[in-house]
Amino acid sequence: MTVDPRLSINQATIKYADLAAALRVTAEAGVQAIGLWREPVAEVGLATAASMLTDSGLRFTTHCRGGFFTMPEGPARRASIDDNRVAIEEAATLAAAGAPGSTAILVLVAGGLPEGSRDLVGARERVRDAIGELVPDAAAAGVTLAIEPLHPMYVSDRAVVSTLGQALDIAADFDASVVGATVDTFHVFWDPDVLPQIARAGREGRIATYQVCDWRTPLPADVLLSRHYPGDGVIDFASLTEAVEATGYSGDIEVEIFNQDIWDTDPLTVVERTAAAFGTSVSMHLRRP
Template identity: 65%
Template sequence: MSAHPRFSLNQATVKYASLAEAIDVTKAAGIESIGVWREPVADIGLDAATRLIADSGLRVSSLCRAGFFTTPEGQERMAALDDNRRAIDETAALAAAGAAGSAAVLVLVAGGLPAGSRDLKGARERVRDALGALEPFAASAGVTLAVEALHPMFAADRAVVSTLGQAIDLAVDAGPSVGVVVDTYHVWWDPDVFEQIERAGRLGRIASYQVCDWLTPLPADVLLGRGVPGDGHIDFGGLTRAVEDAGYTGDIECEIFNADVWSRPYAEVACEVSAAFTRVVAPELL
């Protein structure tokens, strides 16, 4: 069994798997790349995690996730920035341990409104300031900070960055070591998405491409409404062609948040999403 050479299994798709288990099912499915999450790394420690990655022979496509820096000045904000610096170091270590072609990309989710706040503009300004503060540290570590715009329904609690255009603006303001994530689930609805993908490519800012589908009806917990590519409403052909035309040549992650997917055997899920990628996304790859 083999997967498309650019397909990467993001650990969120097999959420309850340990890092060792996720590596095993990735390799068994013939997948060459894995997107790693910080929590399973923390469970065993960075040194053990890097050894597992080095022994696996897999590429690392990204580390998820850091960010969450919309709080006002104070101890909480300082702690968030310190945590992001640790995440940058983790990203560099895991990418160095991975096979050739690994990407030192740290995915960032901006964070929502602070408790009791309605100041969306101020929260976005604090995201800009945090990226500017972190960019030199990331550059010195050889890490790209990848800002992920989330669908507007998450603006209050998860990410005040709601469009790809906003993410690109932040990246450009912060410096050359900041890019963006193009996540189909979060950007497919945007009437300006194709223009913004072209812009991101022209500026050399596409750091990651993630794919999953938009399912309806939405579940009660809307965070868990992601589906296997091809099962929902997203035009993967158009979006993938746009990302390819914009010059992105890296691994493409499948990242699914879905309780039903999470409840199934990891190996079964890995094979299913790999097959869906080959069927729905791969025909558009150059």
């Protein structure tokens, strides 16, 4: 089976593989691109990670992740902004180290309500403010900040940005080359407005990255781990993928799955199965060159 050339493995899908193993099994399975997470990069150090990435021959698609800046002004907020600046530099370095076609994208998860707060509106304003602070750094580094709306079940503890429309409203204050959105099927499929918002994201030049995985019920006890291989759930990849493609998006497409059973599986097997699932559920909805 030929692996789709636009498939990228997000490292979270094989969470227990260290960077060396993640790069190795991704390449070994015939996948051409990978999205990395900060922690396994930090384990080996950025310079070593960049060198390992170059050696792998893989394209680099996204760096996961920045954000978590809903707190009010104070030391914790300053620490978060500073840490996001480091993440921006990492994304730039890794994109430069990846194979041609790599993209310098930092995925941003907004963060939830600060402890003891009920003020979603205020938290959302602080997300916009934080992005405003980071834009000059991102622009200077050539990095696109990709605001990721998360499913509304995560609104209070993980991401106060819940819809693609909301992400685009925040992004609208900034240049499209610097601030875009992450379109992840798991997070947006339920939205009755998703197709018009994908079209809008395309018109506004904001689709930084497209990610696919599936939704199935019952949800597991830890709802963070409720993501599945494409095709194993109820998401209609046809309409969503065709809507993304119709905007002219031609970038890599990541599969990012948080799932304990998948994490407990041998990583090469997971990457191979991901490639197969992508082939049967997503590839046919992509424009052919």
